[in-house]
Amino acid sequence: MKKLLTTLTLSALMALSVQAAQQQDHRSMLMKDMRIMLESMEQIQRGGLYSSSDEMKAGVKKLQGTLKSLEGDDVKWILPKDQKYAYQFAQKTASMLHLYSDDMVASIDAGRMDDALEDYNQLLKQCTSCHIRIRNW
Numbered sequence: 353m354k355k356l357l358t359t360l361t362l363s364a365l366m367a368l369s370v371q372a373a374q375q376q377d378h379r380s381m382l383m384k385d386m387r388i389m390l391e392s393m394e395q396i397q398r399g400g401l402y403s404s405s406d407e408m409k410a411g412v413k414k415l416q417g418t419l420k421s422l423e424g425d426d427v428k429w430i431l432p433k434d435q436k437y438a439y440q441f442a443q444k445t446a447s448m449l450h451l452y453s454d455d456m457v458a459s460i461d462a463g464r465m466d467d468a469l470e471d472y473n474q475l476l477k478q479c480t481s482c483h484i485r486i487r488n489w
């Protein structure tokens with residue numbers, strides 16, 4: 353009996369740690385995407401400062417490549433569980449990031465750098481508005 357209990361406890365503990373490891377995996381994957389988002393924003397900014405539209409566009413492409421993880425269910429791993437609005441908010445910011453980054457490419461192609469800069473500001477606003485909310489929640 354004692355042995356059975358030990359085995360049961362052990363397997364319960366193991367199941368728990370597998371779960372924790374999975375959560376950790378998802379979290380670190382999303383955090384990796386966050387760091388790529390930061391790199392993309394830096395690349396866009398550098399491109400803007402050096403007047404390199406190619407570099408700006410490369411940054412946009414990199415940024416858009418990370419948006420899938422904000423749009424999908426995976427984002428729930430890093431959002432507060434008790435906030436049902438958090439998920440909708442994440443999807444909304446992801447679609448805004450899509451919108452303004454598409455607009456940035458259109459502005460660059462049309463030679464409207466002032467509009468591209470405005471798009472950059474709007475992109476950054478999406479990042480900070482989520483970060484501020486998450487910390488307030």
Ligand code: HEC
Pocket residue numbers: 383384386387389390391393422430431441442443445446475476478479480482483486
């Ligand atoms: C929908 C919400 C949301 C949006 C939008 C968002 N983030 Fe995050 N970000 C988070 C959360 C949640 C964390 C983890 C915060 C924590 O646990 O301290 C995070 C963390 C980060 C980190 C730290 C990563 C690390 O290694 O710890 C960086 C860098 C970052 N975000 C960059 C960005 C950039 C750049 C953008 C915009 C292009 C962005 N984020 C948009 C939610 C968001």
